Amino acid sequence: MKLVTIVTEGLLKDQITELLKQQGVRGFTITRADGEGSRGINASHWEGPNLKIETIVTDAVGRRVMDLISEKYFDHYAVVAWLTDVEVLRGEKFSPVPDEDTK
Amino acid sequence: MKLVTIVTEGLLKDQITELLKQQGVRGFTITRADGEGSRGINASHWEGPNLKIETIVTDAVGRRVMDLISEKYFDHYAVVAWLTDVEVLRGEKFSPVPDEDTK
Amino acid sequence: MKLVTIVTEGLLKDQITELLKQQGVRGFTITRADGEGSRGINASHWEGPNLKIETIVTDAVGRRVMDLISEKYFDHYAVVAWLTDVEVLRGEKFSPVPDEDTK
Amino acid sequence: MELLIQNLVSPVVLAFLLGIIARMVRSDLEIPSAIYQGLSIYLLLAIGLKGGVALSQTPPAELVGPVLLTLALGVLTPFSAFILLRKLGKLGRIDAAATAAHYGSVSAVTFVAAIEAVKHSDIPAAGYLPALVAVLEVPGIIVGLLLARQSQSGGIKSALHEVLTGKSIFLMLGGLIIGTVCGAEKVSTIAPFFIDPFKGVLFLFLLELGIVAASRFRDLAQAGWRLVLTGCLLPTLHGTIATTAATYIGMSTGSAAVFGAMVASASYIAAPAAVRIALPKASPGIYLTMALGVTFPFNLAIGIPLFLKLAQLTS
Amino acid sequence: MELLIQNLVSPVVLAFLLGIIARMVRSDLEIPSAIYQGLSIYLLLAIGLKGGVALSQTPPAELVGPVLLTLALGVLTPFSAFILLRKLGKLGRIDAAATAAHYGSVSAVTFVAAIEAVKHSDIPAAGYLPALVAVLEVPGIIVGLLLARQSQSGGIKSALHEVLTGKSIFLMLGGLIIGTVCGAEKVSTIAPFFIDPFKGVLFLFLLELGIVAASRFRDLAQAGWRLVLTGCLLPTLHGTIATTAATYIGMSTGSAAVFGAMVASASYIAAPAAVRIALPKASPGIYLTMALGVTFPFNLAIGIPLFLKLAQLTS
Amino acid sequence: MELLIQNLVSPVVLAFLLGIIARMVRSDLEIPSAIYQGLSIYLLLAIGLKGGVALSQTPPAELVGPVLLTLALGVLTPFSAFILLRKLGKLGRIDAAATAAHYGSVSAVTFVAAIEAVKHSDIPAAGYLPALVAVLEVPGIIVGLLLARQSQSGGIKSALHEVLTGKSIFLMLGGLIIGTVCGAEKVSTIAPFFIDPFKGVLFLFLLELGIVAASRFRDLAQAGWRLVLTGCLLPTLHGTIATTAATYIGMSTGSAAVFGAMVASASYIAAPAAVRIALPKASPGIYLTMALGVTFPFNLAIGIPLFLKLAQLTS
Ligand SMILES: Nc1ncnc2c1ncn2[C@@H]1O[C@H](COP(=O)(O)O)[C@@H](O)[C@H]1O
Ligand SMILES: Nc1ncnc2c1ncn2[C@@H]1O[C@H](COP(=O)(O)O)[C@@H](O)[C@H]1O
Ligand SMILES: Nc1ncnc2c1ncn2[C@@H]1O[C@H](COP(=O)(O)O)[C@@H](O)[C@H]1O
Numbered sequence A, B, C: 001m002k003l004v005t006i007v008t009e010g011l012l013k014d015q016i017t018e019l020l021k022q023q024g025v026r027g028f029t030i031t032r033a034d035g036e037g038s039r040g041i042n043a044s045h046w047e048g049p050n051l052k053i054e055t056i057v058t059d060a061v062g063r064r065v066m067d068l069i070s071e072k073y074f075d076h077y078a079v080v081a082w083l084t085d086v087e088v089l090r091g092e093k094f095s096p097v098p099d100e101d102t103k
Numbered sequence D, E, F: 001m002e003l004l005i006q007n008l009v010s011p012v013v014l015a016f017l018l019g020i021i022a023r024m025v026r027s028d029l030e031i032p033s034a035i036y037q038g039l040s041i042y043l044l045l046a047i048g049l050k051g052g053v054a055l056s057q058t059p060p061a062e063l064v065g066p067v068l069l070t071l072a073l074g075v076l077t078p079f080s081a082f083i084l085l086r087k088l089g090k091l092g093r094i095d096a097a098a099t100a101a102h103y104g105s106v107s108a109v110t111f112v113a114a115i116e117a118v119k120h121s122d123i124p125a126a127g128y129l130p131a132l133v134a135v136l137e138v139p140g141i142i143v144g145l146l147l148a149r150q151s152q153s154g155g156i157k158s159a160l161h162e163v164l165t166g167k168s169i170f171l172m173l174g175g176l177i178i179g180t181v182c183g184a185e186k187v188s189t190i191a192p193f194f195i196d197p198f199k200g201v202l203f204l205f206l207l208e209l210g211i212v213a214a215s216r217f218r219d220l221a222q223a224g225w226r227l228v229l230t231g232c233l234l235p236t237l238h239g240t241i242a243t244t245a246a247t248y249i250g251m252s253t254g255s256a257a258v259f260g261a262m263v264a265s266a267s268y269i270a271a272p273a274a275v276r277i278a279l280p281k282a283s284p285g286i287y288l289t290m291a292l293g294v295t296f297p298f299n300l301a302i303g304i305p306l307f308l309k310l311a312q313l314t315s
């Protein structure tokens, strides 16, 4: 299994969780975070700080999510993402939602 | 060394940290988190959001903790857990508390 | 690529981010956290809780940062750190800032 | 009818509505959870303090009747709830018991909304009522858990610890005792913080509660009309009994109405935490949706003016 | 000159300054983000509620002129801003359009600071002004986005949704409607929370805003003198036009001054969020620095007293 | 004795007790850290503002004596603390110096509690006292650090920066200056937020402080009776000297009592941060437990009424 970690400016919360769901992701965990990066600026203080979105997924979904995020957001938004190998028990829980996966 | 990450509804904080200590865990870090999962509901808004509990442990303790958490909480509570390989310096700090470990 | 995770008492925020920048780190993400450890005490409640600092770096920088943190802070401060293997896309973003690296 | 509209067009009710709308239009409005928890702490302490001051001015003899009535209803209402939830709501034993625990306990915010509604109508409500809220909070939860008849070993015990040391009761009781011990004069020093802005804080709190309640609405369809109906009948039944009984034992019109709303209300703070611990198999999707998604708005909009009218008629 | 100093030596302006200093001396002072968001929610609701009460007491006919003028300026100012930003500021099309959207919209905090400054000078400002803030907030952003002429498909639509359901407008409008519906008497029950402490909350908010603005200052050097100059000229231009026009259509001295400050201000809440979504290629380092790092302090220190003086001269 | 009980039965003292009980019964009550930080910011600013207004009304000449006395005690008390901690407390050099820095500095909350206690007794305390708190906060910490005689290179310098730009001093001084510059009339516009609800906010703050202090109690056993005793003797000694000296230089009864409590108190905000940076080898388990777990409750319960009595006797 893979853990996908996405750090994003808060504004994109809905867009990114939507994207995850479309890829069949079954669950995710979100933490508030601050950060510094190449852009060196938090575009909207009022929207709250960065968010860190973590989701456990199968390898295939993990790669697809990484590609999509990179393609759609890396150029113009304060978004960073990485992939980690993890071990889980009862892995079925993290397999993609079937009807979404076959899309 | 292993990093055990447990995401749990806030209500179980005491129970789970208690369980960790019984397994000889020497320390842990807790972050507030939100999340969505199969249950799709946060059982008690008032208790605060989910918690993410992270602890660095030896491989043996890591597996034991994963088993116990899975056994006791996966069926009826909003709990998810995963195991990651990590590297630390001065590893003695993370070895289980001796008298607990031999239990 | 490596993910360096540093959990530290809040007071050291500036010192540690400074150290990271000196090592050519290009970005990092900070989350507020609580924790228990060997010291069993949070030295300054008023300074806020622990911080978890995460940064994606090259292997070389990762090791150097781990060594420095361990050397400077492990003995007297509530600081813990670990290293995880991760995969990223467009890795150039995480290579150390050149002029800093060659120092 | 006019009373109903009069009740609905109040800042706190409209704040709740605004919260619901925020959710419906998918606004990104949210009260940060730290703020929400701060507001809760404030409200519970303030209710306790105000009640404590009133208690310090009430002769104990006057309290005997109301306290006994509260205890009696705290034990009875989980039973009536359990039966209706089983028969009309078609719930299984565990879910019914879990939900009954909520209806046996009390919602502090409903209580406060009733106090404000009654204040608006210029019918005095007794100052000791917050003490009754504290009394009513616990027994219903215990009876509810017992009705499940199969909590895990230690479950009830740790649930009881959860209820009694849970912040909800702890703060209200703490405020109550401090208020009683200090009395009106000393408490007046903190009144500009705890008393005067109270209703404004309630406004903010209800805004958030509206957002949360609305997020329960999508579960309503799933819950089915049976549960929605039960969630309206139960408060009507409990509130009618309580208001009538209160008038009968001589409580004032305003007090009887507020008392009715208290008993009619379903806990969504203390009970969920305790039930979650003692009855993990019960579905929060059912009991939270009923308490917060159905019964709370029902009482806010219809229950409170109803019990007020009833209290006026019976006294 | 005395007016200027009088305006500068006020608690809220000094709070802003204190925030700037905190940043400069690298103090570890920070307002936790949950608190900051709580303060914003409070301020927006309070502005709305106060405005709503005033609206409920204003004959609709009296509003027609001011509303039309507001709409007109909401459409015109993004154009003037766009042109100046292109010609004087030397910005590219997208950055100029993004920044113009900010200058077409309005900063609620500047508005409130103007209200307070005018109150201090004992020249009454009409109570309905917050309604104009709500009216002014949206059109400028839309015009600004259209000026970019190349937002991604769906960009404008989701930006519009962002603006309209964004908490900024949602809370102010919500408060406005609740205030109008409830009227003065009912709103008075929440006044000890929403009205009396208002200026103190603003003090805290400006402290944080000072910290944030100061963290933009280091971008000023990079932005260059052209942008700093434009960031001072634009509010002067817009404010002068607005104040004069307002006096012309018969608004009171105080109202005209506040109206001038409103139009002169640049949004740093609603606009950045919408622009970020519709024009991701535009640089926040430019538009945020200009709105919050240049124009906001300019208005706070110089703009407001200037428009007040102008209103006194022209009426 | 009656004075003692009178002092103990006050909302703020009972709030502290309630916090201790919460911890003892293992209640899940906790003030979210964002709220706690918000409350601290509020209290420090409010103390400063109130003090600033008073300063603006005090002839500078009147301040010379009190300021000099404050400086003298700020330098002397770390020495007496150091000696007692070494001899009676049996601490090593570094821990003794670190702890002495805390006793040389001042606890703003103890100061405020003393102000309230004295207000209750209708003996006026001078308005300029908060300025003395600011004066007292720094020198003791520096002397304490020097006593350790082996801080790492740069340690003292960065500790000094930490103290001077730390939010504690920064906010109080900021408030003080704004209050002085603006004067009573302008500050009155923010009084409904910063002045009137002050004591209520203090109530909440002490609730949290009780929880934190109680979590230090388990370290008391480890600390041993020697340290507990020292933690009670030091404030008695320092407070007695300060109260007497204050009466001697002509401060009013109320002022002398509050001044005594100030000097008697041990910092648990500014000092720990500075000490942690300059003397990382010193154990927070010792200095925090003594300052917050022993001396703060001692002063709240016994010290303040004692110094008040003493001030009455000596003047
Ligand atoms: N190397 C990194 N490691 C961890 N987080 C990072 C890194 N670079 C950037 N971030 C996070 O991603 C956000 C956006 O980064 P950027 O797009 O580089 O401005 C920052 O605010 C950080 O929270
Ligand atoms: N696939 C996942 N990846 C990361 N976190 C998850 C995942 N599924 C569930 N969670 C977290 O675990 C909590 C409980 O999940 P559940 O028991 O599935 O409702 C959620 O609120 C999330 O915070
Ligand atoms: N084994 C561990 N795993 C994860 N976090 C830890 C661990 N030990 C300590 N920590 C974190 O590091 C902080 C300082 O630990 P310590 O220096 O052992 O007191 C604690 O407050 C925890 O947040």
Ligand code: NA
Binding pocket: D077, D102, D103, D104, D105, D106, D107, D238, D262, D263, D264, D265, D266, D267
């Ligand atoms: Na009930």
Ligand code: NA
Binding pocket: E077, E102, E103, E104, E105, E106, E107, E238, E262, E263, E264, E265, E266, E267
């Ligand atoms: Na504008």
Ligand code: NA
Binding pocket: F077, F102, F103, F104, F105, F106, F107, F238, F262, F263, F264, F265, F266, F267
């Ligand atoms: Na002292």
